Amino acid sequence: MITRHQSGPRMSQIVTHNGTVYLAGQVAKGATVAEQTAGCLAQVDALLAEAGSDNTNMLQVVIWLADMADFAEMNGVWDAWVPQGHTPARACGEAKLATPEYKVEIIVTAAQA
Structure with missing residues (x-):
């Protein structure tokens, strides 16, 4: 069964299927990469909480940065947040994001708890 949460005409923020949680890409406002990452x-x-999961159940994370020069700044926030012993498979690359104000976008796939 497929369940969608916070659905709009273009996308859903959360889709769950067979115990797996798929999140839409998350962006945030902020002046710095650290603020946006947080x-x-x-x-x-x-x-993840709304979908019945948390960051200890992450399977895969894809992070897009507008500029790979911000990799260390983003990782500083990531490393403080990700639960040690529960790190997901992760990829990080550079991409032109939806608007010039966005410096980071994070996409998460997780298991339901």
């Missing part, structure tokens, strides 16, 4: 991760926490 905002994205707070949104991930809230969405």
Whole structure:
């Protein structure tokens, strides 16, 4: 069974299927990559909780940065947030994001708890 949460005409923020949680890409406002990363991760926490999961159940994370020069700054926030012993498979790359104001976008797939 497929369940969709926070659905709109274009996308859903959460889709669950067979015990797997798929989150839409999360972006956040902020002046710095660190602020935007923290905002994205707070949104991930809230969405995973709504789907019956949390960040200890992450399977895969894809992170897009507008500029790979911000990799260390993003990782500083990520490393403080990700639960040690529960790190997901992760990829990070550079991409042109939806608007020039966005510096980071985070996409999460997780198991339901």
